[in-house]
Amino acid sequence: MSARTVRRRRTVRRRLLALPLLGLLFTGCGIRPTQVPTDFGAAPSRVPCSLAGPNPAAQSSQGVPVQVFLLCGASLVTVDRTVRVPEGTPDARRRVIVAQGLLDQLAAAPTAAERSAGYTTYVPGGLGVSGPGPRDPEDTLRLSTAPSRLTSYALAQLVCTLSDSAATEGDGSVILGGPPHDALRRYECTDEVRDRPGSVQPPSSEIGRR
Numbered sequence: 001m002s003a004r005t006v007r008r009r010r011t012v013r014r015r016l017l018a019l020p021l022l023g024l025l026f027t028g029c030g031i032r033p034t035q036v037p038t039d040f041g042a043a044p045s046r047v048p049c050s051l052a053g054p055n056p057a058a059q060s061s062q063g064v065p066v067q068v069f070l071l072c073g074a075s076l077v078t079v080d081r082t083v084r085v086p087e088g089t090p091d092a093r094r095r096v097i098v099a100q101g102l103l104d105q106l107a108a109a110p111t112a113a114e115r116s117a118g119y120t121t122y123v124p125g126g127l128g129v130s131g132p133g134p135r136d137p138e139d140t141l142r143l144s145t146a147p148s149r150l151t152s153y154a155l156a157q158l159v160c161t162l163s164d165s166a167a168t169e170g171d172g173s174v175i176l177g178g179p180p181h182d183a184l185r186r187y188e189c190t191d192e193v194r195d196r197p198g199s200v201q202p203p204s205s206e207i208g209r210r
Contacts, residue, residue: 048118049077064098068105069160069194070119071153076160076194079114081105092131092138099129099141099167106157122153133180135209139169146178147185156197160189175207184209 049072063082070079083101085094106123109115124145132140141162147155163174177184184207192200 049073051113051117066102066165068102069157070110070121072119076156076197095167096131102161102165103127103129106161122151123157137175140175140184142177146182147176152201153197156193156202159187159202160194163189
């Protein structure tokens with residue numbers, strides 16, 4: 001056996017003996033050696049109730065920019081929409097057109113992106129709205145279905161959407177009633193209603209007719 005071969009074997013032996021010592025050194029420093037790649041899990045998914053990019057429902061047609069409240073998780077969240085209003089429409093008629101447009105947008109199915117993010121709506125389709133009757137306050141909106149017959153979610157969506165729109169005075173409240181002769185009530189959209197629409201009813205007070 002040559003001297004070179006002997007030296008080579010001694011070098012390999014010293015390296016093999018050093019491996020356990022290195023393992024102990026790493027363990028003492030709190031580092032555990034691994035034999036497989038570290039798995040950091042799947043990439044984070046989209047945050048619920050968060051829409052990425054522009055909303056196609058708000059860009060699909062020309063009209064007046066509006067916002068409606070949809071349900072996402074356990075809370076009400078605004079999304080952008082548009083409502084068509086003919087130019088030169090008198091203010092009284094304009095309010096009703098905007099209100100009907102908002103009801104239609106609330107009743108429409110959310111977009112694919114909104115559904116993926118967890119948005120939904122409880123407002124029934126075919127819900128109509130008209131202006132005040134002869135003895136009603138001028139900012140009254142009468143629904144084709146009495147508000148008391150709507151679910152708590154649907155009523156919260158309607159109240160919060162209408163009370164902060166061009167269909168009302170924009171003071172955070174809206175006067176609603178059902179078909180003619182149905183009692184009128186002023187409903188308010190509060191933080192509690194937006195946070196818990198399923199368990200907190202919009203505060204309301206009865207409105208007398210003139």
